[in-house]
Amino acid sequence: MKSSSLMQKMLLQLAAHMMEMVASSTKKNQNSKRLYTYCTAFAYFIESRYEKLKILKQGDNGAAKIIRKKTLNEQAEYRLSLYIYLFAENDRYLIRHLLTCEITELTETEMQAVQQIQKAPVPYSFIKENGLEQLAEKRYIVETSYNELKQYQQTVFLLKTMAGSKKGLGSYTILPTTGCNARCVYCYEEGYAVRTMTIETADRLIDFICETKHDDAVKLRWFGGEPTAASHIIRHICKGLQERNVPFKSSMVTNASLITKELAHEMQELWHLQKVQVSLDGAKEDYTIRKNYFNPEKHNYDVVMQAVQFLLDEGIHVQLRVNVDFDNLERMPAFIQEMQERFSGAEHLTMYIVPLYQAEQSDRCIEVYKEIFRLTDMQREIGIPQSEKAKDKTHTAHLKLNFCMADNLKKSIVITPDGIFNNCEHLPEKNTWGNIFDGITSQEKYKELCTTPEIDKACAECPFLPECTPFHKKGCPGYFKKCREYRCLRTEYVLHRLLQAVNIESDDVDEEI
Numbered sequence: 127m128k129s130s131s132l133m134q135k136m137l138l139q140l141a142a143h144m145m146e147m148v149a150s151s152t153k154k155n156q157n158s159k160r161l162y163t164y165c166t167a168f169a170y171f172i173e174s175r176y177e178k179l180k181i182l183k184q185g186d187n188g189a190a191k192i193i194r195k196k197t198l199n200e201q202a203e204y205r206l207s208l209y210i211y212l213f214a215e216n217d218r219y220l221i222r223h224l225l226t227c228e229i230t231e232l233t234e235t236e237m238q239a240v241q242q243i244q245k246a247p248v249p250y251s252f253i254k255e256n257g258l259e260q261l262a263e264k265r266y267i268v269e270t271s272y273n274e275l276k277q278y279q280q281t282v283f284l285l286k287t288m289a290g291s292k293k294g295l296g297s298y299t300i301l302p303t304t305g306c307n308a309r310c311v312y313c314y315e316e317g318y319a320v321r322t323m324t325i326e327t328a329d330r331l332i333d334f335i336c337e338t339k340h341d342d343a344v345k346l347r348w349f350g351g352e353p354t355a356a357s358h359i360i361r362h363i364c365k366g367l368q369e370r371n372v373p374f375k376s377s378m379v380t381n382a383s384l385i386t387k388e389l390a391h392e393m394q395e396l397w398h399l400q401k402v403q404v405s406l407d408g409a410k411e412d413y414t415i416r417k418n419y420f421n422p423e424k425h426n427y428d429v430v431m432q433a434v435q436f437l438l439d440e441g442i443h444v445q446l447r448v449n450v451d452f453d454n455l456e457r458m459p460a461f462i463q464e465m466q467e468r469f470s471g472a473e474h475l476t477m478y479i480v481p482l483y484q485a486e487q488s489d490r491c492i493e494v495y496k497e498i499f500r501l502t503d504m505q506r507e508i509g510i511p512q513s514e515k516a517k518d519k520t521h522t523a524h525l526k527l528n529f530c531m532a533d534n535l536k537k538s539i540v541i542t543p544d545g546i547f548n549n550c551e552h553l554p555e556k557n558t559w560g561n562i563f564d565g566i567t568s569q570e571k572y573k574e575l576c577t578t579p580e581i582d583k584a585c586a587e588c589p590f591l592p593e594c595t596p597f598h599k600k601g602c603p604g605y606f607k608k609c610r611e612y613r614c615l616r617t618e619y620v621l622h623r624l625l626q627a628v629n630i631e632s633d634d635v636d637e638e639i
């Protein structure tokens with residue numbers, strides 16, 4: 127062994143050993159977190175100096191360090207990791223690790239060797255002869271006895287522990303009302319009783335935030351119904367927090383039809399609104415039918431377009447979320463063009479296209495997704511980014527530690543107009559375990575919700591588990607039958623675009639607002 131690679135091995139082992147010591151320590155405080163970060167950075171520095179692989183996209187450094195193999199077992203047999211996706215196009219070959227999120231380019235010979243391993247396990251000598259040691263060290267190739275599901279769960283647990291040393295809640299999703307001035311034909315809240323928060327409940331909510339928040343600025347997410355239909359409640363809560371010197375920033379999901387120039391200004395000044403997600407349905411004719419406003423004279427497509435401009439003028443990031451299905455797809459290209467013309471040059475406008483729940487659940491959902499990818503290419507080409515992250519050409523991918531808020535109960539909470547806790551705005555309130563007046567009323571329910579549910583058998587064998595959710599068992603509407611087929615399609619799309627030097631987020635674009 128050359129002395130330089132011996133030195134590399136020793137330095138890497140030292141960093142990995144220190145990380146293990148910190149990780150296994152029972153005291154997870156700020157110092158251990160800092161030490162862990164230094165070790166990770168140190169190992170990364172050493173590794174990058176000796177890296178032989180052609181990394182096309184950096185992955186999650188923390189996850190990579192945790193799963194890295196320090197020394198290869200020369201007696202073992204090796205197979206391909208479950209969390210691997212192989213891709214070939216125009217004589218270029220990629221391998222993507224779905225747990226570390228790293229994407230590496232292979233030579234044709236390396237790809238052939240990897241494909242050979244895919245067919246049947248191989249001895250260590252095969253790894254060595256084909257120069258695949260680094261792929262094995264980075265767990266693209268693993269020992270046949272390696273328990274990857276366990277490693278995945280431990281990695282998530284460890285990264286969550288290291289990330290979550292702050293005490294208290296950081297994010298509050300608040301429903302000031304369940305009422306709405308629209309009657310979207312697809313709304314899942316249809317039939318829900320309309321309730322609006324009272325001033326008394328809002329006062330208690332201000333106290334509750336002060337009692338439960340962690341030290342830094344908290345994040346408020348306004349959701350509904352239509353949250354601006356109860357703007358007096360939002361105003362009251364924001365003023366209350368300001369009077370108590372609680373630093374906060376906020377985001378909102380809205381149809382935007384009630385936003386005037388004055389309100390947009392207040393949203394920026396008093397509500398500290400940084401990001402607004404505006405739900406649209408494509409072209410004006412589709413929007414009018416689908417939103418089905420109670421008062422279309424006052425609330426309509428043109429008013430919403432004007433509101434988007436007011437928000438952009440205030441420097442607020444507007445994310446247009448465009449819902450599509452088979453009926454409005456064909457008018458989407460003209461709609462995208464219209465958005466470009468209306469808001470050309472807007473610095474803080476992004477747009478992403480999603481299938482409606484019904485289309486996603488249908489047998490033809492893959493067709494809809496293919497169309498969405500085509501439309502997404504079009505919007506990018508005419509200059510409307512999908513997300514803020516997508517604007518960053520160098521951004522690296524991260525392992526999802528929390529798929530959603532229901533998976534992050536100790537840091538984030540949903541509060542209904544009556545002050546009742548819920549773990550997800552999409553799930554029925556019967557999941558509640560308490561309220562802002564009495565705190566936790568059912569320890570049993572709380573514990574059950576805090577415990578990560580057992581992973582379904584199909585998911586446990588699925589390569590996409592690290593980027594997916596184990597929640598569908600609990601009634602998550604985000605789950606759909608063709609989930610795996612969709613993930614394949616999406617991965618191929620990301621890798622195809624990467625080869626064209628377009629840095630697409632490897633995660634879903636439906637980022638949390």
Ligand code: SF4
Pocket residue numbers: 584585586588589590591594595598605609610613
């Ligand atoms: S929900 Fe579907 S895509 Fe996700 S891990 Fe389970 S089987 Fe795989």
Ligand code: SF4
Pocket residue numbers: 529530531532533550551552553595597601602603604
């Ligand atoms: S709908 Fe599913 S994925 Fe979304 S927040 Fe609720 S439980 Fe999580």
